[in-house]
Amino acid sequence: MAEPEGASATWEVKPIGDHSGKIAKPTGTGNRFDYTPEVTNAQRPITASRKPNPPVQYSIKATITHEGKSHEITEIVTQDERDIIRQEYVDQRMCGAASRCTSPTARTSRRPRAPTCAATTS
Numbered sequence: 001m002a003e004p005e006g007a008s009a010t011w012e013v014k015p016i017g018d019h020s021g022k023i024a025k026p027t028g029t030g031n032r033f034d035y036t037p038e039v040t041n042a043q044r045p046i047t048a049s050r051k052p053n054p055p056v057q058y059s060i061k062a063t064i065t066h067e068g069k070s071h072e073i074t075e076i077v078t079q080d081e082r083d084i085i086r087q088e089y090v091d092q093r094m095c096g097a098a099s100r101c102t103s104p105t106a107r108t109s110r111r112p113r114a115p116t117c118a119a120t121t122s
Helices: 081-091
Strands: 008-016 028-031 032-035 057-066 069-078 117-122
Touching: 008 032, 028 032
Parallel strands: none
Antiparallel strands: 008 028, 008 057, 032 117, 057 069
């Protein structure tokens, strides 16, 4: 729930870089905003070079309005090195939707799934 009580929240999510995909519905309202990035094969960095892929990143802007006054905050969320390596395994098709995927840094094997991200206020 947005604080203080009675406040309202609006959200805007922007991918940073083509490799982060597109978001069909990049804005929303409420105390929680869920978004799922859509990345096409053409956007995936699958050059198989020795250079690490750039991290998937999003700029998330939240605007809280209460009693006619607005407060805005923008945060950048980014993959860390472990997540970049896992993403490269998916991008390079080293694991598929029907197979189990194990990356060098994974603690357990897991089935890959589409990323779902959520932004919330407390």
